[in-house]
Amino acid sequence: MFDVPELLVLVLVGAVVWWFVRQGRRLSARQAGQRERRTPGKVHRIEAEDLVACGVCGAYVASGAPGCSRPDCPRPR
Numbered sequence: 001m002f003d004v005p006e007l008l009v010l011v012l013v014g015a016v017v018w019w020f021v022r023q024g025r026r027l028s029a030r031q032a033g034q035r036e037r038r039t040p041g042k043v044h045r046i047e048a049e050d051l052v053a054c055g056v057c058g059a060y061v062a063s064g065a066p067g068c069s070r071p072d073c074p075r076p077r
Contacts (some may be wrong), residue, residue, distance in 0.1 A: 054073070056072050
């Protein structure tokens, strides 16, 4: 039915098609990963406050933190 050269060509064509399909899947998976990284909704933002030095003891505390238990603390409790 088929000769050896025809079978070799058929197998070669099948291997090339399989390779191209496999490369296409890898490329689409890589592009999907890049799309997820670029999505602005996926960015995790950190809530942070500035620290200020205490005028009495010199310790750095958050600007909105209440005062400590020291009687001479300038921050409101």
